[in-house]
Amino acid sequence: MKDTSVPDQAVSQPAHVLQHLTQALPGLTPELQKTATYVLENPNEIGVSSIREIAVKAKVKPNSLVRMARRIGFEGYENFRKPFREQIRRGGYDYRDQAKWLQSLGSGGQPDSIYAEGAAATIANIEKLYAMNKSVDLKAAADEIVNARRTYVLGVGLVNAVATNFAYLANMAIDNVVSIPQEGSVPVDGLVRADKQDVLLAMTFKPYRREVAEAVEAARTQGVTIIAISDSPASPIFEGADYRFLISVDTPLLFISTVALSALLESLMAFVIADLDESVIASIERFHQRRYDLGIYLEESQ
Numbered sequence: 001m002k003d004t005s006v007p008d009q010a011v012s013q014p015a016h017v018l019q020h021l022t023q024a025l026p027g028l029t030p031e032l033q034k035t036a037t038y039v040l041e042n043p044n045e046i047g048v049s050s051i052r053e054i055a056v057k058a059k060v061k062p063n064s065l066v067r068m069a070r071r072i073g074f075e076g077y078e079n080f081r082k083p084f085r086e087q088i089r090r091g092g093y094d095y096r097d098q099a100k101w102l103q104s105l106g107s108g109g110q111p112d113s114i115y116a117e118g119a120a121a122t123i124a125n126i127e128k129l130y131a132m133n134k135s136v137d138l139k140a141a142a143d144e145i146v147n148a149r150r151t152y153v154l155g156v157g158l159v160n161a162v163a164t165n166f167a168y169l170a171n172m173a174i175d176n177v178v179s180i181p182q183e184g185s186v187p188v189d190g191l192v193r194a195d196k197q198d199v200l201l202a203m204t205f206k207p208y209r210r211e212v213a214e215a216v217e218a219a220r221t222q223g224v225t226i227i228a229i230s231d232s233p234a235s236p237i238f239e240g241a242d243y244r245f246l247i248s249v250d251t252p253l254l255f256i257s258t259v260a261l262s263a264l265l266e267s268l269m270a271f272v273i274a275d276l277d278e279s280v281i282a283s284i285e286r287f288h289q290r291r292y293d294l295g296i297y298l299e300e301s302q
Contacts, residue, residue: 014083018043024072032071035064047084051077121251125260128248133264141227141243142271145170148225149197151177154187154216156209162258163203166265172287173273180215187215196223202237203229205249205256213237229264231256 018040025036038058039046045054055062069080145151151170155163163179170177180190188211191200200219204212213236220226220240228241231249238244247264251257291297 014043014046017080017083021068021072028068028071031060031064032068034058035060035068039065039068043084046081118251121257122259125248125250125257126263129260129263132246132248137243137245138264138268138271139275141245142268142275144199144225144227144243145177145201145268145272146174146275148176148199150194151199151201152190152194152219152224153177153179154181154190154200154202154212155179155204156181156187156212158255159203159205159258159261162261162265163201166201166269169269170272173276173283181211187211188218191215191219191222191224194219194222194224196225199225199227201227201229203261204235204237205231208236216241229261 021036021040025033025040028036035058038054038060042054042057045057049057051062051065055065058064065080066077069075069077072080074080153163153167153170167177167179178190181187182190194200200216202212202216202219208230216226216228216237217240225243226237226241227243227245228235228237229245229247230237231247233246245264247260249256249258249260292299
């Protein structure tokens, strides 16, 4: 009998699993061929649908899926579909598939799994952040921000709040950091007067935002120093950037995780503060004292 064990690479890569199944197809029984054909034609269903749901759609018995998986070398169907669920957990499918996967965990009485998957992704993203980026590069980027005439911070959509928060915190210490775009404008509008004396801190993640990529390109042609943060070496904002910070935004939840982004910007802010002279301390104190004077903060009980 021909060897039907699963190659090592197939264990972690959905594409390899499907390729292995395709190669095994001619040697399967008619019932298993019918089952395998549906799976090959509908690979997005594997990670998000239950075995019964797929069996109904394929018009086969659930046990046919189990036998198909075993026939090509897996211990069972759950082992067969594990790579597909992992790909969704890492954000490898679209938002619909991720939502359906989360609902499958919830309806299956696995709320702890949702919590555990989220925790694992968060920890992994933080570990990758500090493994993939160097303190010397953060220090150099902070030097650019401190010495710039003006630093523009650009993030739109989901990361707009993180970018705006960075600018807000920076302004406690220095007054040359602004977030763009301003309300009612597009990113390139905020860069119209920017030149080689300025810095653009830009961030975007898959699917990449066109307006961010266009703003980075415009800034680059104007001689602006570019600090780019993204999730892939092939990111459009990395091309021509002076500083590149690569982070992971993987999450089992919808959209992207901003945990690593927030941590990176916190580290960058720390380097900015450390880079300034002692006057920054007085600046921060004045900022907070003014808030106490205006009654913005609640007085602490004695």
